[in-house]
Amino acid sequence: MDRQFQPAQEDSHKDELARIKEELNSMNLGGLENNDNQTTVTQEDNFQPAEPLPKKIVNPQVGPLFISLKKFNEIKAQIASLKHESGELRKIVEQLKSSRDTGTTLLRDAVNKMDTIEKNVEDINSIIKI
Numbered sequence: 001m002d003r004q005f006q007p008a009q010e011d012s013h014k015d016e017l018a019r020i021k022e023e024l025n026s027m028n029l030g031g032l033e034n035n036d037n038q039t040t041v042t043q044e045d046n047f048q049p050a051e052p053l054p055k056k057i058v059n060p061q062v063g064p065l066f067i068s069l070k071k072f073n074e075i076k077a078q079i080a081s082l083k084h085e086s087g088e089l090r091k092i093v094e095q096l097k098s099s100r101d102t103g104t105t106l107l108r109d110a111v112n113k114m115d116t117i118e119k120n121v122e123d124i125n126s127i128i129k130i
Contacts, residue, residue: 067128074127082120089113 067075092110096103 071127075124078120078124078127082117082124085113085116085120089117 089110092106092113096106096110099106
């Protein structure tokens with residue numbers, strides 16, 4: 001069963017709410033004191049307006065400022081592969097310095113590693129550029 005307010009009772013509630021709202025708006029809360037006679041500092045006193053956020057989250061020179069977790073994981077995997085391949089390339093170069101007899105096969109391996117590293121860098125760039 002729906003309970004309806006009578007018009008007179010409804011008006012008295014509206015008047016009561018309006019009166020309370022008016023009292024709250026007219027109060028000065030900045031100068032309240034504690035029991036120990038120290039003035040309180042309100043949040044309004046310490047409020048510093050923040051700078052507005054930029055309207056665009058994409059910088060045309062750099063690319064997106066935020067990337068998805070999926071793309072982040074793809075980039076992370078590519079960078080791990082890049083580190084591994086560059087580490088192997090360093091070992092090959094060290095071997096080239098130490099033994100000049102087997103240089104041809106080592107040079108071929110070095111070129112293959114360089115190609116892999118170059119491909120990883122291109123993959124990372126394509127992931128970032130959306």
